[in-house]
Amino acid sequence: MVCEFFRSVFRDGGGRLDGIAYPSTQLDGAVCVVLFVANDEVANADGKQAPRPKSEAFLGPLSTGPKPLLRLTNTVHERI
Numbered sequence: 001m002v003c004e005f006f007r008s009v010f011r012d013g014g015g016r017l018d019g020i021a022y023p024s025t026q027l028d029g030a031v032c033v034v035l036f037v038a039n040d041e042v043a044n045a046d047g048k049q050a051p052r053p054k055s056e057a058f059l060g061p062l063s064t065g066p067k068p069l070l071r072l073t074n075t076v077h078e079r080i
Helices: 002-008 054-059
Strands: 019-023 031-035
Touching: none
Parallel strands: none
Antiparallel strands: 019 031
């Protein structure tokens, strides 16, 4: 709920936020980050965009605008 408020309602100087960062409640000193990007603004690790799921076909084709804002990369997460 809080993240959706910042994504949809809150404005900083009139503009929308690109994301938020806040302290983790699980790990001391760690930071959690939420980026406000749409599915069609994200590319896979190979630089390609995944096709829109059938459940979202009514939205039309993916954006044909500029390059995606974010590319996912292969990462290994390890809890220490």
